[in-house]
Amino acid sequence: MTQLYSSLAKIYHEMYQHIFNYDEEFDFYDSILKKNGCTRILEVGCGSGMLARRFLKNGYNYLGLDLFNEMLDIARTEVPAGTFVQCDMRNLPFSGQFDAVLITGRSISYVTENRGIIDTLAGVYKSLKNNGLFVFGVFEANGIFNNLTDFEQVIEHNNKRIQRTSKLTMNLETGWTYDWYAKYMIEENGEVAEYDDYTTLRAFTKDEILLFLKLAGFEVLEILDEAKTMTFIARKF
Numbered sequence: 001m002t003q004l005y006s007s008l009a010k011i012y013h014e015m016y017q018h019i020f021n022y023d024e025e026f027d028f029y030d031s032i033l034k035k036n037g038c039t040r041i042l043e044v045g046c047g048s049g050m051l052a053r054r055f056l057k058n059g060y061n062y063l064g065l066d067l068f069n070e071m072l073d074i075a076r077t078e079v080p081a082g083t084f085v086q087c088d089m090r091n092l093p094f095s096g097q098f099d100a101v102l103i104t105g106r107s108i109s110y111v112t113e114n115r116g117i118i119d120t121l122a123g124v125y126k127s128l129k130n131n132g133l134f135v136f137g138v139f140e141a142n143g144i145f146n147n148l149t150d151f152e153q154v155i156e157h158n159n160k161r162i163q164r165t166s167k168l169t170m171n172l173e174t175g176w177t178y179d180w181y182a183k184y185m186i187e188e189n190g191e192v193a194e195y196d197d198y199t200t201l202r203a204f205t206k207d208e209i210l211l212f213l214k215l216a217g218f219e220v221l222e223i224l225d226e227a228k229t230m231t232f233i234a235r236k237f
C-alpha cells in the first residue's frame, strides 16, 4: 500500500493544493447536490479535508471519512469544525442517513478487487436514504492503458520544492490494474530528502462500472466522460 496517505500525508496535502482545483471540484459537487436537494452528505476518501472546508462553509451537514489517520489528523487541524471518521470504504457502517454519498478524488481506485468494489457499493447503498444520490469518479481503463507513460511533476509550496517522478506499469492482476512507482525528492532549506512509494491502482471500463452499479441497485442518472476519467451520478433505486 502507498505511503502517500500515511508517512507522506503532509507532502500529499502540500502537493495536491497545486494539483487539484478544489474550488472547481466543490462547485461541481455543489451544483449536483443543490439540484437534487441534498444537504446531509458523506464524503468518502475525504483526505486532508480540502473539500470538507468548502462543504461546511456552504452549510452542508457534512461527515468526512478516510482510511488513514494521518490524513484525518491534517483534516481535523485544517477544519476544526468538521466531523471526520476513520473507516475503510469497503466496510461502511451507516444505515439510511445520507442524502448523498460522494467518493472524491477517485479514491475508489485503491480498491483493486471485485469483492472490495461490491462491498463498497453495497455500503454506499445502505448508507443512503431512499432515492439518495451517489457521485464518484474513476480512472477510465482505455484512456489509462492507451497511454501508460512516465511523468514528472514539480510543485513549489512555501519554501519547499517537491519533485515527483512517476512510472506506471501494467499489472492486470485483479482487473484493469496498474502499478505506480513514485520517487519523491523534497528540497527544503538546502536539504534534500528522498522517498520511494509503490502502489497499485485500478481503472475501469464504463460497462464494468455500469454492471457494478446495476448489481448494487443503483440507477445511473448521468456519466461525465473525460480523457482518462469518468464520473458517475447515480441514485439509490
Ligand SMILES: C[S@@+](CC[C@H](N)C(=O)[O-])C[C@H]1O[C@@H](n2cnc3c(N)ncnc32)[C@H](O)[C@@H]1O
Pocket (backbone or CB within 6 Å): 005, 016, 020, 044, 045, 046, 047, 048, 050, 065, 066, 067, 068, 071, 087, 088, 089, 090, 104, 105, 106, 107, 110, 111
Ligand atoms: C487521491 S486521495 C483523495 C483525497 C481527497 N478527496 C482529495 O481530493 O484531496 C485518495 C484518498 O483515499 C483514501 N483511501 C484509500 N483507500 C481507502 C479506503 N479503502 N477507504 C477509505 N479511504 C481510502 C486515502 O487515504 C486518500 O485520502
